[in-house]
Amino acid sequence: MNSIMKLLSDAIFYNLIREQRYMQFLDGLGISLQLTFYSAILGTVIGLFLALAKLGRIKWLERLATLYVDIIRGTPVVVQLVLIYYAILGSSSFPKIVVASIAFGINSGAYVCELIRAGIMAVDKGQMEAARSLGFSYSHSMIYIIIPQAIKNILPALGNEFIVLLKETAIAGYIALDDLTRAGNIVRGRTFDAYTPFILVAIIYLYITTILSWMMNKLERRLRESD
Amino acid sequence: MIEVVNLHKYFGQLQVLTGVNTKIEKQEVVCVIGASGSGKSTFLRCLNLLEEPTAGEIYIDGIAVMEHRKDINQLRQKVGMVFQQFNLFPHMTVMENITLAPIKLKKMARSEAEKRAIELLDKVGLPDKNNEYPNRLSGGQKQRVAIARALAMDPEIMLFDEPTSALDPEMVGEVLNVMKQLAHEGMTMVVVTHEMGFAREVGDRIMFMDEGIIFEEGPPQQLFKNPQKQRTKEFLGKVL
Numbered sequence: 001m002n003s004i005m006k007l008l009s010d011a012i013f014y015n016l017i018r019e020q021r022y023m024q025f026l027d028g029l030g031i032s033l034q035l036t037f038y039s040a041i042l043g044t045v046i047g048l049f050l051a052l053a054k055l056g057r058i059k060w061l062e063r064l065a066t067l068y069v070d071i072i073r074g075t076p077v078v079v080q081l082v083l084i085y086y087a088i089l090g091s092s093s094f095p096k097i098v099v100a101s102i103a104f105g106i107n108s109g110a111y112v113c114e115l116i117r118a119g120i121m122a123v124d125k126g127q128m129e130a131a132r133s134l135g136f137s138y139s140h141s142m143i144y145i146i147i148p149q150a151i152k153n154i155l156p157a158l159g160n161e162f163i164v165l166l167k168e169t170a171i172a173g174y175i176a177l178d179d180l181t182r183a184g185n186i187v188r189g190r191t192f193d194a195y196t197p198f199i200l201v202a203i204i205y206l207y208i209t210t211i212l213s214w215m216m217n218k219l220e221r222r223l224r225e226s227d
Numbered sequence: 228m229i230e231v232v233n234l235h236k237y238f239g240q241l242q243v244l245t246g247v248n249t250k251i252e253k254q255e256v257v258c259v260i261g262a263s264g265s266g267k268s269t270f271l272r273c274l275n276l277l278e279e280p281t282a283g284e285i286y287i288d289g290i291a292v293m294e295h296r297k298d299i300n301q302l303r304q305k306v307g308m309v310f311q312q313f314n315l316f317p318h319m320t321v322m323e324n325i326t327l328a329p330i331k332l333k334k335m336a337r338s339e340a341e342k343r344a345i346e347l348l349d350k351v352g353l354p355d356k357n358n359e360y361p362n363r364l365s366g367g368q369k370q371r372v373a374i375a376r377a378l379a380m381d382p383e384i385m386l387f388d389e390p391t392s393a394l395d396p397e398m399v400g401e402v403l404n405v406m407k408q409l410a411h412e413g414m415t416m417v418v419v420t421h422e423m424g425f426a427r428e429v430g431d432r433i434m435f436m437d438e439g440i441i442f443e444e445g446p447p448q449q450l451f452k453n454p455q456k457q458r459t460k461e462f463l464g465k466v467l
Contacts, residue, residue, distance in 0.1 A: 124312075124314075126310060126312050126314035127314060127316065129277055129310065129314060130308075130310060130314035130315075130316070130373075131316075132277065132300075132303065133275060133277060133303055133306075133307070133308035133310075133377075134303065134304070134307075134327075134328040134332070134376070134377070134380060135300045135301065135303040135304035135328065135332050135380065136300065136328070136331070136332065137300050140331065144327060144331065145316055148318050149316075149317065149318050
């Protein structure tokens with residue numbers, strides 16, 4: 001029993017306390033959260049435009065959006081991240097977090113596009129007809145009638161997408177951005193302990209995603225109440 | 228008021244309307260009857276271009292609708308429509324449902340629009356429902372709100388697409404009564420309906436549609452009592 005306690009306290013001391021390694025994790029968490037936040041915003045904006053392009057009646061825009069979604073969803077996000085880093089933005093002096101946010105935003109946009117599209121299509125088509133029959137233009141019908149109803153379908157799925165996004169940013173280390181996962185890796189390199197740093201990393205991710213899920217459930221309940 | 232010339236509508240290979248010609252006069256109440264699949268709803272929906280006609284011409288107040296697609300939103304303000312499934316906006320109260328279009332499209336002041344909405348709700352027999360959400364209303368109440376919503380734009384013509392077909396039997400009467408009142412006030416109405424009693428009592432003219440054309444038409448006494456064509460007789464034999 002004593003030896004187990006000793007093992008545990010040693011593990012925590014070497015991986016967290018010594019050389020203030022907890023700061024490594026905290027800084028990493030900060031980067032991961034920032035990265036998730038910026039790419040969620042960018043992804044939502046891109047996704048919204050893609051969805052509108054796909055639903056609109058301009059053929060070439062629709063094709064372009066479809067192509068975008070197909071390419072992004074058909075290739076691994078790691079590959080996209082590295083390509084964007086080296087080929088497009090690596091040569092300039094952008095901070096890495098900006099590069100990563102753009103890469104994850106571009107990636108997330110494709111998924112958000114489909115969420116928004118599905119949410120809009122789930123609104124009964126009689127709603128659009130009723131709005132048009134009153135004399136509203138297509139875009140005004142969207143703004144006043146369709147989108148307010150679609151938001152109820154979209155928000156829960158969007159919250160889910162953000163949780164997925166947080167976990168996906170764990171590959172930011174590929175472009176040497178010191179996010180939470182990379183912090184675990186760095187500490188592991190110093191302590192030669194493979195388990196403890198990553199168990200800590202896993203616990204932190206789990207903690208954050210649990211909070212996000214809880215917030216989402218609350219939001220969902222609020223949305224359902226107004227029905 | 229409305230003139231339809233040689234109207235065709237195809238859905239892919241399916242020919243739904245194959246040459247509809249008619250004129251609807253101001254203050255006239257036209258009831259369109261016919262079996263399902265005869266094209267009567269499609270005909271109605273073509274009148275305000277909710278369906279895009281494949282060929283033919285539609286004139287509303289002398290304006291060639293097909294050539295003025297850019298002004299279609301203006302034109303639709305003159306043509307109210309009531310749907311089988313009501314299509315009220317579920318995220319808005321009854322009051323908001325009725326006032327949205329006048330405020331946004333006619334730039335009417337909110338207070339004025341609300342005053343008008345209360346008058347209209349009174350007219351359709353729902354004076355105390357303005358703050359309810361649609362899902363709290365019965366089918367008949369929803370449809371009467373839908374009629375009030377359409378009337379709020381002061382349309383010159385009202386189109387009714389099977390307005391009582393989705394209602395429980397005991398609620399059909401309350402909706403038909405509102406429509407009857409509207410007809411008596413001189414509204415120009417085109418009503419696609421299965422309510423033969425209503426058509427006979429309120430209609431100035433009955434249109435029997437079949438095979439994508441107006442198969443036979445005439446005043447209700449003539450069409451119901453003395454149909455000329457075999458198809459019309461068969462249809463009326465089934466529904467009367």
